Amino acid sequence: MNGAESLVATLVEQDVDICFANPGTSEMHFLAALGGNPGMRSVLCLFEGVATGAADGWYRMKDKPASTLLHLGPGLANGLANIHNAKRASSGMVNVVGEHSASHLKYDPPLTSDIEGLARPLSHWVRRAESADSIAWDTAQAVAKASEHPGQIATLILPGDTSWQRTEAERVLPTPVVTRRKTPNAARVEHVARVLRSGEPTLIILANKATRGVALERAGQVAAATGALLGSQFFTARIERGAGRVPIARIPYAVPLAQAFLKDFKHIVTVETSEPVAFFAYPDKPSLLKAEGTLVHPLVEEDEDSELAFDMLLQALGATDTAPRLQARIETPVPTGALNPVSIAHAMAAALPEHCIVVDESLTTGRESMNLTMGARPHDLINNMGGSIGYSTPVATGAALACPDRRVFCMVGDGSAMYTIQSLWTQAREGLNVTTIIFANNSYAILKAEYANMGAGTPGERALSMIDIDNPRIDWLAMAKSMGVPGVAVETAEDFYKAMTDSTREPGPRLIEVRL
Structure with missing residues (x-):
């Protein structure tokens, strides 16, 4: 067994059985180990921010950490925005970051960086694996840290030589510690x-x-x-x-x-x-x-x-026998006519199937209208805790993998969606039940509102050009088709409702462009 195989075996034994991966040259032995262990599911992501966001979504629905595979310092840097969001959401994850072998680092090759320095601000635990023999211990400690309450971010740096070297000793793991939440004062x-x-x-x-x-x-x-x-x-x-x-x-x-x-x-x-x-x-x-x-x-x-x-x-x-007040079901009529925040919310309230998952990054369109879905069928709502945009499509991907029997609806503005649109490709490859709803107003509408909130005056033409994304206009249906996801565009409330309900009739991903 080499170091990489020891690492993957330990992850699986510690109940971390999925890895969201964007591998590079230094991680080839780890990639082979992922493929060689039947207890580990490997999910390819075309951008590191998708991998880290998907690990966040997995934890939010499973309450146990996933692992990621990131390529050196730049790969970690690409994933940091969604690690930030995960940290603010108290999601646990184990990031495995490849590194050059020790003998190669002294020559300062182009991809050399301070991985510890990049990882530490957004990690609760950072360690560099020093040998193939010690890597099982390091991995078990990373999983234990990520599994604490609240969830923690653990980053394990994997040098290439540690990965490919053979283990000389029997794997030794720390004594398992049963983590219990603390008793309130x-x-x-x-x-x-x-x-x-x-x-x-x-x-x-x-x-x-x-x-x-x-x-x-x-x-x-x-x-x-x-x-x-x-x-x-x-x-x-x-x-x-x-x-x-x-x-x-x-x-x-x-x-x-x-x-x-x-x-x-x-x-x-x-x-x-x-x-x-x-x-x-x-x-x-x-x-x-x-x-x-x-x-x-x-x-x-x-x-x-x-x-x-x-x-x-x-x-x-003295109230142990008091019954809680529960939300009544509100049968919302299917709306008709123009699309606006209220009619969109009413369409959702009518269309959401029982026990679905809603991942919300709708910003201006859904910000003040989600209360109108309070009486919908029972569902889970996930929000962006960290504020770094581009979280929703990766989180929806991880949530769908965590709960394959539940439909996931991802509500996202067109500006936010462009940050991590590669998620669609992974959803198609894995056959995930995700309906991605793109609210296409062809601008960073949230920034227009914030421009006014900040008292920056009336934006001029040049300032407006920096928050409009309609030149050229993004072809969302072509984008979805290119990544294997069927799509439909809607311009009325009744068509939006129909598109949502239609998306639940067949397994696999769908995209709805809501043209505003």
């Missing part, structure tokens, strides 16, 4: 119970693991027992929502709207998150969005157990 729970018993208007902001599963149900019991409102930040890693789920209000993105939403709360209780902060700094607008005098009370820190915290809180409140 009892005094903190009792303090929040007193706040809730006061009857003063209180918002409980949920994030990460608290927006789904038993933790969300328990939060719904607390809300029903106390009258507190459950909310989320505008962007959340994954929310279980729709009919039959505990509803969560979404704090608006725009600063004035967020301030208006928060102004009447005397208390904010945070669960695996912090108090609401504006996404950007704007002239004459605050960074902190709460009203003056509002008190913030942490209930659950990011490394603690939300489900346990709400169990403790229900005990303190």
Whole structure:
């Protein structure tokens, strides 16, 4: 067994059984090892940002890390934007980054770079594998780190000679450590119970693991027992929502709207998150969005157990038998006529199939209209936590691989889609059930809004030319066809609804261009 084979065998033994790969010359032995181990699924991505984003999507739906294979420092650099998004979403992943052999590095070949320096700002754990004999230990530690709560980014650098050298000793692995989420502080729970018993208007902001599963149900019991409102930040890693789920209000993105939403709360209780902060700094607008005098009370820190915290809180409140209020099903009529944010949301509310996954990067088109899908059939909603655009099509790819029996809808603006459009090719190659919805307004419309928000004046012709993408206009149907994905363009709300429902009738990827 060589070092690369030892690495892959250890990944599989540690339950990391998928690798999103964009290999290069220095990783050929690792590539051979991936192909030689039947327990590992290898998925080829044509851009490193697709590989790292797909690993993020995999973790969000599976709650276990995937691995990536990246080629040297430049390959890692290409994937960093979506590693940033994954880190902000608390997604775990194991990045294997190829490196020149030690004997070759001294000659400073063209692809030499400071891989540790590139990796460290966005990694929780970085290590260079020093030998074929030690690589199993290093790999097991990388997986253990990535599997912590919250999920962590582990980066293992694999020199070529470490990869191809034969192992001389039996593989040795560290003693497995059962990672459990930390128990919330009892005094903190009792303090929040007193706040809730006061009857003063209180918002409980949920994030990460608290927006789904038993933790969300328990939060719904607390809300029903106390009258507190459950909310989320505008962007959340994954929310279980729709009919039959505990509803969560979404704090608006725009600063004035967020301030208006928060102004009447005397208390904010945070669960695996912090108090609401504006996404950007704007002239004459605050960074902190709460009203003056509002008190913030942490209930659950990011490394603690939300489900346990709400169990403790229900005990303190004497409300363990309270039933949560659940979202009713709202039968939305199929809309007709012009496409706009409201008619698009109504079409989605009517068309979303039960237990689908919605990956949202719709920006201007969907930003304020997603509340209109609250009464749709039960589904999962995934948002961009890090703000680096081009996250949605890779995350949708990883989510579809994680949940092959569920249809994934990827909502993305045309400007954002161009960052990682190579995802379509991987979706076609793997036969993934992804419907990519391109909102084609032929501009970076979000930047037009931000231009006004920043008080930069009226944009002139030259400034506008930097945020319009209609010269030349992108042919989305041709783009999709070139990568093996059937596509259709729609210009009315009823046609959009039909295209969405049609996309679920056959397996495999589809693209819908929504012409605005």
